[in-house]
Amino acid sequence: MDFDYSPKVKELQKRLNAFMDEHVYPNEKAFFAEIAENRAKGDAWIPTKVMEDLKQKAKAAGLWNLFLPESKNGAGLTNLEYAPLCEIMGRAGWAAEAFNCSAPDTGNMETLERYASEELKEKWLKPLLEGEIRSCFAMTEPAVASSDATNIESRIVRDGDHYVINGRKWWSSGANDPRCKVFIFMGKTDPDNPNKHKQQSMIVVPRDTPGVTIVRPLPVFGFDDAPHGHGETLFENVRVPVSNILLGEGRGFEIAQGRLGPGRIHHCMRLIGLAERALEKMCQRTLKRVAFGKPIAEQTVTLERIAEARIMIDQARFLVLNAADMMDKVGNKAALKEIGMIKVAAPNMACKVIDWAIQAHGGGGVADEFLAHAYANARTLRIADGPDEVHRNQVGKLELAKYKPAKPAQ
Template identity: 90%
Template structure:
């Protein structure tokens, strides 16, 4: 197992860190200030000027579409090569969009790259890669436990040269953004198929199609995450061309397998960056605060938490790098256990480190905007893209499988 970064990756790390130092960290107050100003005017969902300005700078700097593996459309990086770069971007919640590397667009772009027709790629992938539009992934539903995706009830019914879509979705990230122009929608085309994993399909739905109605935005622990956000949406008799189906009827789970693996690992990569920054804030804060006659950093409990944070972060990073390497070498399906492991480990690690950082700040920790928003994001990722319980069940079953095989051989 060799996680030594190549000269190409090291150079990209240097350039990306330099960009973050020059353009991202100094403009955090500007970015969130613009959102707050728009909110006071009555519309927090207006895209910020600073974001669009920085996108142009990132594109000019060659720090654009870094996420696409084995593609002439992106930087051509493997998952292992992209991991340290994604970690750097994760240090600021809004930074990934600057580099056109933010969810759900990354997952949707990979889905279109792998499974869409050339016509759909030209219509939707091209403007997404150029950062001209944004997108949404509509999978989770409020009426069922969507952690078991076979529960999904939305329908995609063939009607001549079209499909008619009906269903209610929620936690559809990005749908509130006025730049969101296209959805990838998952629903059932064959609900009576005895194989539950062949009942569903994915289809491309333009945002402006009649019958697409956004009901409300859904806050995360009080944050609306404007101008991105998460929405509840009703699709009512939405008609799209039959050519918008991805890969064919009954291939929805197959596509989800290809989409959610990279999406999950990207989340985990970014969480490591979040945790690193939380640890930095904890160390700096405790070195300047004095309690009971000495800096808080010298209190035994603080030293223990700083040490434990470093251990937890590095453990998670090595797990992520291992999963990335396996995805690159044996494929997403063979790396299922490793992807599940990091999806449990990274959010729990980040929640713990951020919690300790909040505690170290004292009362100020409760009002620190970075820490509060970081905790909300990390906590939500213990549910998003599959809750901890589902991943743990899967990991446990995969671990037991080899012993069941041994037992069968012994018989």
């Protein structure tokens, strides 16, 4: 692949960096302060004025829905073109929402764009694209090891002109957000199908449907991530029209692969932006602090860590760009190994770099709000969208397959 960005991407990078410098970084403290103020008043789940103002500014600047590839609704960028923009947004863990480019809405919008009926697109995709509402993706379950998605037990049962949905989900991203108006739910429509990957389906569930209950918000290392967050959700005899099914019964895994491939590019590039900023903070801090008669930056261990961080970040970036390029050229399925590799490499790299940055700050490192949030985010992404172990197994099997004898023709 050609690692030089196109003029179109360079121009967007310039505009996006300028927006971050002018509007996002100066508002970081105000954003978290507003959430803290709402929490002190008894309700942290109130959308912040800071974010809503930033959204209007991003829209006016033409920096909106950048993630949608080859779409009349977005910027028409490929995965490779969008990746470096995602890195810039990732430098502040909360910033992507300002551009309507945050999870799980990006994945849900892509899913609706590709697989929903025109009626569903009009009802749900349109307000999501405008940033008027938010959404939730309900897949993971507390009762089973959801890293093997064939374990999922929730049921979607046909009853005349409706489907009846029952199940308990958790880590349902965005479920607690009062702006969340729609779920995309994964469950079994055909649990007896001998093909385990044909048992599952995905269906659209309006948030206000009777039987949908938000059980509790789930904290990550003590952070509730309000006003968005992650929830445990209960679906009890939830009835939705048959027309809400996406693509048809038994197509859930097919949809998941189409949804999760681009999502992993987004997550990994945001992590690279996060790690870059952690390295910047590490360098700035160690140049100022003196220990044993000289700046910490001049201590051999610090120099080694700074050099290793630089190497690891650049390695991860090239891996992710290569995966994005392959997805654009040969599709998600053919790029399966490359997608699995980045999902292991990027979160592990970010965890290590952020950990070194924390260490370089001394006691202040564990109190630093940016570093604490960054580490919690990076560590979580070693589990979210498939844990390291699953991706390593997949990469290992694909690598071994090159050395196994070909099966004889039937």
